[in-house]
Amino acid sequence: MSVDTATVKKVASLARIAITDADAERLAPELNNILGWIEQLGEVDTSSVQPMTAVIPNTLRLRQDVVTEGGQRDAVLQNAPQGEHGFFTVPKVVE
Amino acid sequence: MSDVTDLGVAELRDGIRGGKFSAREVADAFVIKVSRAKALNAFIVETPEHALAAAREADEALARGDKLKPLAGVPIGMKDLFCTKGVQTTAASHILEGFKPVYESTVSQKLWDAGAGMLGKLNLDQFAMGSSNETSYFGNVISPWRKQGSNASLAPGGSSGGSSSAVAARLCPGATGTDTGGSIRQPAAFVGISGIKPTYGRCSRYGVVAFASSLDQAGPMARDVRDCAILLENMAGFDPKDSTSLNLPVPKWEELLSGDLRGKKIGIPKEYRLDGTPPEILALWDQGIEWVKDAGAEIVEVSLPHTKYALPAYYIIAPAEASSNLARYDGVRYGLRDLPEGANLQDMYAATRAAGFGDEVKRRILIGTYVLSAGFYDAYFTQASKVRTLIAQDFENAFTVCDLILTPTAPSAAFALGEKSADPLAMYLNDVFTVPSSLAGLPAMSVPGGLDKDGLPLGLQIIGKPLDEQGVLNAGLAIEQRAGFAARPDAWW
Numbered sequence: 001m002s003v004d005t006a007t008v009k010k011v012a013s014l015a016r017i018a019i020t021d022a023d024a025e026r027l028a029p030e031l032n033n034i035l036g037w038i039e040q041l042g043e044v045d046t047s048s049v050q051p052m053t054a055v056i057p058n059t060l061r062l063r064q065d066v067v068t069e070g071g072q073r074d075a076v077l078q079n080a081p082q083g084e085h086g087f088f089t090v091p092k093v094v095e
Numbered sequence: 096m097s098d099v100t101d102l103g104v105a106e107l108r109d110g111i112r113g114g115k116f117s118a119r120e121v122a123d124a125f126v127i128k129v130s131r132a133k134a135l136n137a138f139i140v141e142t143p144e145h146a147l148a149a150a151r152e153a154d155e156a157l158a159r160g161d162k163l164k165p166l167a168g169v170p171i172g173m174k175d176l177f178c179t180k181g182v183q184t185t186a187a188s189h190i191l192e193g194f195k196p197v198y199e200s201t202v203s204q205k206l207w208d209a210g211a212g213m214l215g216k217l218n219l220d221q222f223a224m225g226s227s228n229e230t231s232y233f234g235n236v237i238s239p240w241r242k243q244g245s246n247a248s249l250a251p252g253g254s255s256g257g258s259s260s261a262v263a264a265r266l267c268p269g270a271t272g273t274d275t276g277g278s279i280r281q282p283a284a285f286v287g288i289s290g291i292k293p294t295y296g297r298c299s300r301y302g303v304v305a306f307a308s309s310l311d312q313a314g315p316m317a318r319d320v321r322d323c324a325i326l327l328e329n330m331a332g333f334d335p336k337d338s339t340s341l342n343l344p345v346p347k348w349e350e351l352l353s354g355d356l357r358g359k360k361i362g363i364p365k366e367y368r369l370d371g372t373p374p375e376i377l378a379l380w381d382q383g384i385e386w387v388k389d390a391g392a393e394i395v396e397v398s399l400p401h402t403k404y405a406l407p408a409y410y411i412i413a414p415a416e417a418s419s420n421l422a423r424y425d426g427v428r429y430g431l432r433d434l435p436e437g438a439n440l441q442d443m444y445a446a447t448r449a450a451g452f453g454d455e456v457k458r459r460i461l462i463g464t465y466v467l468s469a470g471f472y473d474a475y476f477t478q479a480s481k482v483r484t485l486i487a488q489d490f491e492n493a494f495t496v497c498d499l500i501l502t503p504t505a506p507s508a509a510f511a512l513g514e515k516s517a518d519p520l521a522m523y524l525n526d527v528f529t530v531p532s533s534l535a536g537l538p539a540m541s542v543p544g545g546l547d548k549d550g551l552p553l554g555l556q557i558i559g560k561p562l563d564e565q566g567v568l569n570a571g572l573a574i575e576q577r578a579g580f581a582a583r584p585d586a587w588w
Binding site for chain 1: 194195196197294295296309310335338339341342401403404407408410411418422425426427428429430431432434438439440441442443444445446448449452457458460461462463464465466468474475477478479480481482483484485487519520523534535536561
């Protein structure tokens, strides 16, 4: 598998990271090098192996369906780069 | 009186209790040390007021005749991956610069509840991604160690490099670290201190900036095994806020410490004897085998056949989880926002993340996004998760014939800053001995074993069965008692 600059740009767009053409040129061989090395995993016969889901056996707990820490609007908004009227503010998304 | 900053956690705790010195004297001494060590760049933020407040509380409790808390008056360093209420928490990134959490991580809260004070937030590799502390937005951490006859700056290891540097330089008696693929053990080995990663789920991950959630685990770094046991006891424990937290009591690790290994079988994995490992590392490993034998242990050879696949599996799983975890940094709820003129929401996300993440973080997000993308998920992520199962089974099989496993911690001593940073793959390979046990969620510890020909520390690693932190600490103590490691860096900073 070889990653070209078009693939790097597509992946960067999926990851929501803006990159320039020069970035893509630089990243393509770096990612190829790493992915090429990772591909040795294909040598391992895993046909009868289950993928790991929990590293230490532990069942997921359920809790009561109740509000535990509500009513903290100001705290929630405290670190927002921009907030108004008790909301997070973002650029216009609907014309 | 000798300098209190030469004392470890247990000696400080006992000295304050016994009235040998006040908590205030201790806090003052460390605060001054921290303020004079800027050349190491170990701290991102200094919080002397926090350490002094804890000291005042300890001194007042003692004056009243109250029973002192377990860590009353002991100041520590906090890796800047733990959210601390009202104190900037950045994970060494630009994207979180200025973020002041409105909540406290469970691990840090437990330490404050135990009476510890905070000297400051320790530098690290950005989002804990790195093995050398060269990826922090706030600059490289410098190891206090230097090669004999050289002034070149050395890497303190990573990602907990601020923690390792600060403890080795006596800026704090102990510090928190986090370990995803070796980020406590490798830096501890590089600077000649001890550090333990407990069983996955022992320490709550609540409030710890997430890197790879199925691997991340907090643990202590300190100058000796006893201090690690004390700190870990005060960090571990069930937390309903973390769904992977284990609902089990915390054992009395310090009280039960014993360097007597009679009746214990210690496994030596033949696959860890890699081609190209420096002879000094292999010689130290052999020496370690002699030490644990001297402590009464029996040595058995074990096989971990999938060892060679641990690193490639790790470098699929960890970036995959990171790409998902780091999706939350989008310029909306906290941290940096980059809003170019006329940008829409998608542009804002992309610009913010481009400006806010460092190169290594971007590299891992891209790899993670690629291996999870449509068409590649099964070939990469599912296959890696299956290989992870095989790696965990290797350890299970080994533990049917042994109680503990002894290996070197890292395949080299500390390298120079810049030496490996141009080649990501070469850097990744430095974690070859620590990653397999991380993938299997096992408790593992590094203790200093000796010095190499350049006078730099080398570490030995002990890996235990799930939940057997006691066995790991005991074997660590047995090695510590025999290694008699007393070397320390000359203060040039």
